[in-house]
Amino acid sequence: MSDPIRLVRLVDDDPDLLAAQVQSLKLAGFAVDPFASAVDALAGLGPDYPGVILSDVRMPGMDGFALFEHLQALDPELPVILLTGHADVAMAVAALKRGAYDFLSKPVGADTLVAALNRACHSRALVIENRALRQQQHEGLARETRLVGQSAVMQHLRETVERLAGTGGDLLISGPQGSGKETVARAIHRQGPRRARAFVQLPCAALDEARFDAEVLGLEPGGRQARSPGRLERAHRGTLYLDGVDSLSPALQARLLALIEAGELWPPGASAPRPLDLRVIASTEGDAQRLMREGRLRSDLYFRLSGVVLTLPPLSARREDIPELFRHFLLSACDRLGVAVPPLTPLVRARLSGHDWPGNLRELRQFAESHALGLSPFEAGAGEGPGRGLSDLMAEYESALIREALRRAEGNATRAMESLRLPRKTFYDKLTRHGIRPADFRASD
Numbered sequence: 001m002s003d004p005i006r007l008v009r010l011v012d013d014d015p016d017l018l019a020a021q022v023q024s025l026k027l028a029g030f031a032v033d034p035f036a037s038a039v040d041a042l043a044g045l046g047p048d049y050p051g052v053i054l055s056d057v058r059m060p061g062m063d064g065f066a067l068f069e070h071l072q073a074l075d076p077e078l079p080v081i082l083l084t085g086h087a088d089v090a091m092a093v094a095a096l097k098r099g100a101y102d103f104l105s106k107p108v109g110a111d112t113l114v115a116a117l118n119r120a121c122h123s124r125a126l127v128i129e130n131r132a133l134r135q136q137q138h139e140g141l142a143r144e145t146r147l148v149g150q151s152a153v154m155q156h157l158r159e160t161v162e163r164l165a166g167t168g169g170d171l172l173i174s175g176p177q178g179s180g181k182e183t184v185a186r187a188i189h190r191q192g193p194r195r196a197r198a199f200v201q202l203p204c205a206a207l208d209e210a211r212f213d214a215e216v217l218g219l220e221p222g223g224r225q226a227r228s229p230g231r232l233e234r235a236h237r238g239t240l241y242l243d244g245v246d247s248l249s250p251a252l253q254a255r256l257l258a259l260i261e262a263g264e265l266w267p268p269g270a271s272a273p274r275p276l277d278l279r280v281i282a283s284t285e286g287d288a289q290r291l292m293r294e295g296r297l298r299s300d301l302y303f304r305l306s307g308v309v310l311t312l313p314p315l316s317a318r319r320e321d322i323p324e325l326f327r328h329f330l331l332s333a334c335d336r337l338g339v340a341v342p343p344l345t346p347l348v349r350a351r352l353s354g355h356d357w358p359g360n361l362r363e364l365r366q367f368a369e370s371h372a373l374g375l376s377p378f379e380a381g382a383g384e385g386p387g388r389g390l391s392d393l394m395a396e397y398e399s400a401l402i403r404e405a406l407r408r409a410e411g412n413a414t415r416a417m418e419s420l421r422l423p424r425k426t427f428y429d430k431l432t433r434h435g436i437r438p439a440d441f442r443a444s445d
């Protein structure tokens with residue numbers, strides 16, 4: 001994500017305090033719109049306001065709590081920070097439970113205020129970005145995450161997804177690599193009661209002790225709150241997808257479970273806990289019960305999640321879906337790359353019907369994408385120089401995909417690695433092999 005917009009609508013009926021706060025926030029780099037009353041602050045405010053609200057509580061006429069109620073009705077995801085006196089703390093805690101972003105007891109130190117506003121702006125930017133992405137999906141990208149396939153297994157799966165989505169409960173999805181676990185989890189989220197909230201993926205394979213605090217809790221080394229919220233906080237009221245939960249160490253599984261079960265988070269320095277309300281969907285590559293027996297999945301976590309277990313079959317068990325899936329991936333790729341749809345050759349057809357697809361849908365998708373790019377190894381020969389064999393073409397394709405992922409992630413190696421779903425070591429090995437440097441994809445300041 002690019003840097004968030006640091007825009008604050010500031011409400012205080014005391015003109016001196018208002019002027020002082022405007023000045024200090026501007027000095028800290030915020031754009032500030034000051035208002036002397038809640039009614040003025042509401043005027044002209046739409047549901048997609050890109051900034052955040054900072055309001056005093058005690059004001060004549062409409063007070064800060066009433067302003068919060070109006071803002072909740074306008075856009076429940078708009079961060080509202082309330083500045084309270086000692087006497088209002090109980091009500092402020094109640095407002096927090098109803099969705100206020102934070103409250104700060106007066107007098108507030110400049111650092112505390114700036115840190116809270118930075119976090120709120122970041123969270124707002126994520127919400128706005130998510131909305132834009134959702135909009136794009138509705139406008140055509142929906143087919144990227146549609147559950148394609150007419151086999152009996154797929155039809156049954158679609159019905160199950162629809163039924164489970166409505167229950168809002170936690171669940172576990174198991175299936176071989178690339179078989180569609182995340183796609184199914186997203187479909188359940190999208191059709192469920194939390195669809196307007198975030199779907200946050202947590203790639204468990206990438207987490208060790210050090211990265212757990214940063215990724216899950218949004219903490220910097222040393223325990224300070226980072227500018228961007230952790231994934232748990234981002235998933236509040238939405239769905240948290242624990243991708244490959246069995247790859248987390250047992251100790252981290254226990255920590256994660258304790259956090260989820262507590263139903264609240266205590267960011268360092270916070271005056272009250274933040275509520276944490278999650279739907280948890282976890283995935284494992286192997287059979288979850290076996291993983292539990294082998295000690296790779298803690299039994300308490302298993303029992304929390306295993307009320308419903310969905311098992312996805314390998315692609316080889318539903319071969320009749322292969323042609324439709326291939327067409328779907330090919331059309332999506334051509335659309336995205338802006339290239340004409342290449343014809344299906346007998347060799348490609350033979351591959352589709354003859355290969356076992358151990359990498360399941362991901363492998364089929366990559367095959368369709370390489371065909372869209374004219375890199376299909378089975379079509380090599382015409383137009384390709386002598387000596388360019390299958391492995392050259394595959395290497396070229398792999399390098400192109402990694403570069404594209406880094407470009408999209410603006411040079412952020414972790415994000416690129418996650419989007420490619422590669423383990424850290426494999427990703428860095430590939431960077432070395434192809435001579436790719438993430439820094440080359442970062443915008444120069």
Ligand SMILES: Nc1ncnc2c1ncn2[C@@H]1O[C@H](COP(=O)(O)OP(=O)(O)OP(=O)(O)O)[C@@H](O)[C@H]1O
Pocket residue numbers: 144145146147148149175176177178179180181182183184243285328361362365421
């Ligand atoms: N039923 C489906 N219809 C269309 N596309 C699908 C379907 N299932 C999966 N895909 C696509 O196949 C690819 C792999 O799917 P996904 O990432 O959901 O698998 P996964 O099981 O979560 O993978 P991993 O084991 O690596 O975590 C993705 O590109 C996804 O968009």
